[in-house]
Amino acid sequence: MEKVKYILASLVFAALLMSFIPSSDKKEIGTLTLQFNHLFNNEPLVFGKEYKNAHGEKLTVKTLNYFVSNIKITYKDGREYVVPQDSSYFLIRQSDAASKKIQLNNLPKGKCKSVSFMIGVDSARNTMDVSKRTGTLDVAGIAKGMYWAWNSGYIFLKFEGKSSVIPDSLSNNFYYHIGGFGGFKSSTINNIRTKTFDFPKPVSVRKNSPVVTINVDMAKLFQHKTDILLFKNSNVMWGELSVKISENYVAGFDLGNIDY
Amino acid sequence: MMKNRILVFVFILLAIITASSFIGMHDQKLLQIQMPTNFPPPVYDLSINPVTEEGFGLGRKLFYEPMLSRDGNVSCGSCHQQSAAFIQAGHDFSHGVDNQHGRRNALPIFNALFYKTFFWDGGVHNLDLVPVNPIENRIEMDEKMDNVLSKLNNSSSYRNLFKQAFKVDSITSKEFLQAFSQFMGAMISANSRYDKYVRKEGETLTAEELSGLRIFEEKCRSCHATDLFTDGSYRNNGITNDFRFDKGRQEVTLNEGDKGKFKVPTLRNIEYTAPYMHNGSLETLEDVLHHYTNGIKPSDTVDSVFRKKDGSLGIDLTANEKKNLIAFLKTLSDKEFINNSIFSETIDR
Numbered sequence: 001m002e003k004v005k006y007i008l009a010s011l012v013f014a015a016l017l018m019s020f021i022p023s024s025d026k027k028e029i030g031t032l033t034l035q036f037n038h039l040f041n042n043e044p045l046v047f048g049k050e051y052k053n054a055h056g057e058k059l060t061v062k063t064l065n066y067f068v069s070n071i072k073i074t075y076k077d078g079r080e081y082v083v084p085q086d087s088s089y090f091l092i093r094q095s096d097a098a099s100k101k102i103q104l105n106n107l108p109k110g111k112c113k114s115v116s117f118m119i120g121v122d123s124a125r126n127t128m129d130v131s132k133r134t135g136t137l138d139v140a141g142i143a144k145g146m147y148w149a150w151n152s153g154y155i156f157l158k159f160e161g162k163s164s165v166i167p168d169s170l171s172n173n174f175y176y177h178i179g180g181f182g183g184f185k186s187s188t189i190n191n192i193r194t195k196t197f198d199f200p201k202p203v204s205v206r207k208n209s210p211v212v213t214i215n216v217d218m219a220k221l222f223q224h225k226t227d228i229l230l231f232k233n234s235n236v237m238w239g240e241l242s243v244k245i246s247e248n249y250v251a252g253f254d255l256g257n258i259d260y
Numbered sequence: 261m262m263k264n265r266i267l268v269f270v271f272i273l274l275a276i277i278t279a280s281s282f283i284g285m286h287d288q289k290l291l292q293i294q295m296p297t298n299f300p301p302p303v304y305d306l307s308i309n310p311v312t313e314e315g316f317g318l319g320r321k322l323f324y325e326p327m328l329s330r331d332g333n334v335s336c337g338s339c340h341q342q343s344a345a346f347i348q349a350g351h352d353f354s355h356g357v358d359n360q361h362g363r364r365n366a367l368p369i370f371n372a373l374f375y376k377t378f379f380w381d382g383g384v385h386n387l388d389l390v391p392v393n394p395i396e397n398r399i400e401m402d403e404k405m406d407n408v409l410s411k412l413n414n415s416s417s418y419r420n421l422f423k424q425a426f427k428v429d430s431i432t433s434k435e436f437l438q439a440f441s442q443f444m445g446a447m448i449s450a451n452s453r454y455d456k457y458v459r460k461e462g463e464t465l466t467a468e469e470l471s472g473l474r475i476f477e478e479k480c481r482s483c484h485a486t487d488l489f490t491d492g493s494y495r496n497n498g499i500t501n502d503f504r505f506d507k508g509r510q511e512v513t514l515n516e517g518d519k520g521k522f523k524v525p526t527l528r529n530i531e532y533t534a535p536y537m538h539n540g541s542l543e544t545l546e547d548v549l550h551h552y553t554n555g556i557k558p559s560d561t562v563d564s565v566f567r568k569k570d571g572s573l574g575i576d577l578t579a580n581e582k583k584n585l586i587a588f589l590k591t592l593s594d595k596e597f598i599n600n601s602i603f604s605e606t607i608d609r
Binding site (some may be wrong): 127128130133134141150188 | 305383387388404434
C-alpha cells in the first residue's frame with residue numbers, strides 16, 4: 001500500500017512538472033491540402049454519364065476508388081517531410097466528396113517545391129498484422145471491397161461501369177481491379193505507382209492553407225502506352241495485363257490548379 | 261497560455277485518478293504458450309497479440325460459430341474437425357454453404373504460429389488475415405466481413421465477450437481477427453510419440469519405426485523438413501499434370517515456373533487426415549507411398565529430386581521400407597492434441 005501511495009505521489013509531481021513544459025509551438029507548423037479532381041477526357045467525371053474512350057467505345061462509370069499513400073513533401077531548401085506512416089493511407093472515392101480532399105496538418109513551415117505520393121499501398125503495409133490495418137486500411141470498414149482475401153493484398157484502384165460493347169451475357173459490365181505489391185517471398189507483379197509533381201512556383205505553408213489540385217483523367221486507362229479495349233478486356237484483375245493498365249492510368253494523374 | 265497549462269494539469273490529474281481507480285481491477289489472464297523445443301522459432305509475433313484466456317475462449321466460440329456464414333450453416337469447425345486433426349473427415353473437396361464443393365482438400369490448422377504463408381498456394385502471409393479468406397469465399401462461407409461484424413455487434417453476448425477480451429465497446433475487424441489468431445495460435449501439436457522420443461522424454465520407438473525414420477530422413481526430409489515436417493516451400497510432387505483446374509502457386513505469383521506447385525504440407529497427425537494431397541486424390545498412406553514409387557506424373561515443374569539416374573521419375577522404396585515408413589509416420593500422431601477438450605466445441609462452458 002505504501003508503494004502505491006508513493007507511485008501516485010510521484011505521478012502527481014510529474015503531472016505538475018509536465019504542465020509547465022511549454023506546449024509545442026503551433027506557429028512552426030502549417031497545413032497543405034491535396035484536392036483530387038476526377039475527369040474523363042478533360043470533362044468532369046460523373047457517374048452514369050456517357051463518355052467515349054479513345055477507341056470510340058461508349059461507357060458509363062459507376063465506381064472509382066483508389067489508394068493514395070506515403071505522401072512526401074520536398075522543400076526548396078532540400079528538407080523533406082514524410083507524412084507519418086500511421087496517418088499516411090487515404091482511400092479516394094468518387095462517391096464521397098470528402099474523401100477527395102486530403103488535408104496534411106503539422107507540416108513544418110517553409111516553401112514546398114514538390115509533392116510525391118504512391119497510388120497504391122506499399123508492400124510493407126500489405127504484409128502487416130491486423131493491428132496495423134485500422135482506419136482506411138480496415139478490410140471490413142473503409143477498405144471493404146478494396147482487398148483480395150485469397151491473394152492477400154489491397155486493391156489499389158477500382159474502376160467499374162458499363163459499356164454496350166460488352167456482351168449482355170456479362171451484363172455489359174466492366175471491372176478493373178488493379179493491385180499487386182510485388183509479392184511476399186516470391187516476386188510477382190508490382191502495380192505500386194509513384195507520382196511526383198514539381199510546383200511551377202513554390203507553395204508556402206506559412207500563412208493560410210494552400211490547395212493543390214491533382215487532376216485524374218481516367219480516359220488514360222484505355223490509352224497511353226497500351227491500348228485497352230473494353231470489347232477485348234472488360235474484366236481485368238489479377239494478371240499481367242493489370243501492369244499495362246496501371247502504367248496507363250498513372251499517366252492520367254496530373255497537376256492541376258494551385259490555390260496559393 | 262496560463263489557462264492552457266491549468267487545463268493540462270487538471271486533465272493529467274483526472275487521468276491519474278481514473279487510472280488509479282483501475283488498480284486491482286480484473287485484467288485479462290495471459291495464457292502461457294509453450295514453444296516446443298524441437299520446433300523452429302515462431303513466425304507470428306505474439307507480443308502484438310498476446311493470447312489471453314478471454315481471447316482464446318472467444319476465438320474458439322467464433323471458430324465454431326455458423327453465424328459467420330451466409331446461410332448460417334457453416335462454421336470453420338465444419339471443415340476443420342478436431343477428430344480429423346482439423347480437416348474435414350472423409351471429404352476430398354471441402355463442403356461449404358449450400359453444400360457446394362470447394363476445389364481443394366482442407367489443410368490442418370495446428371502449428372500455424374510457425375508458418376510464413378497459408379493455404380495450398382500461399383496466398384495469405386499473415387495468420388491474422390487467414391479467416392477473411394474462407395469467410396468471403398463464395399463456396400466456403402460466402403459472407404462479407406462487414407456483415408459478419410454487424411451480426412456480432414448486434415449480439416449483446418458477443419459484445420460482452422469482446423469487451424472482456426479486448427476492452428472494446430464495438431467490434432472491429434482487428435479484435436475479430438486477433439481472437440482467431442489467439443485460438444489458432446494456441447493450437448500447438450507437438451506431443452506425438454516422435455516428439456517425446458526426439459526430446460528425450462522417456463519415449464522409445466520400435467525397430468521398425470526407427471528404420472522408417474532413417475528412410476524418411478534420407479528420402480523425404482528435403483521437403484518435409486524440420487520438426488514441422490514442411491520447409492514451407494512450394495513443390496510439384498507429380499500428383500497431377502493437368503493444371504487446368506488448379507494451377508496452385510502460379511495463381512498467386514503468375515510465374516509459369518510455379519505451375520502445379522503446392523505448399524509442402526506438414527505430415528503431423530497424417531494418420532487422421534485422409535484423404536491426401538491438394539486434390540484429395542489418395543485415400544491411404546499406402547497409396548501415398550505407391551504414388552512416390554510408381555505414380556509421379558511428368559510435367560515441366562515436377563521436382564527434380566524425383567528424377568532417377570535412368571531418367572525415370574520416382575523414389576525407390578522396397579515393400580519392407582514402405583511398411584517401416586508408414587509405421588514411422590504413425591508416430592507423428594498426437595493423441596493428446598486430438599483429444600484436448602480446450603479446442604473442442606461444447607455447448608456450455
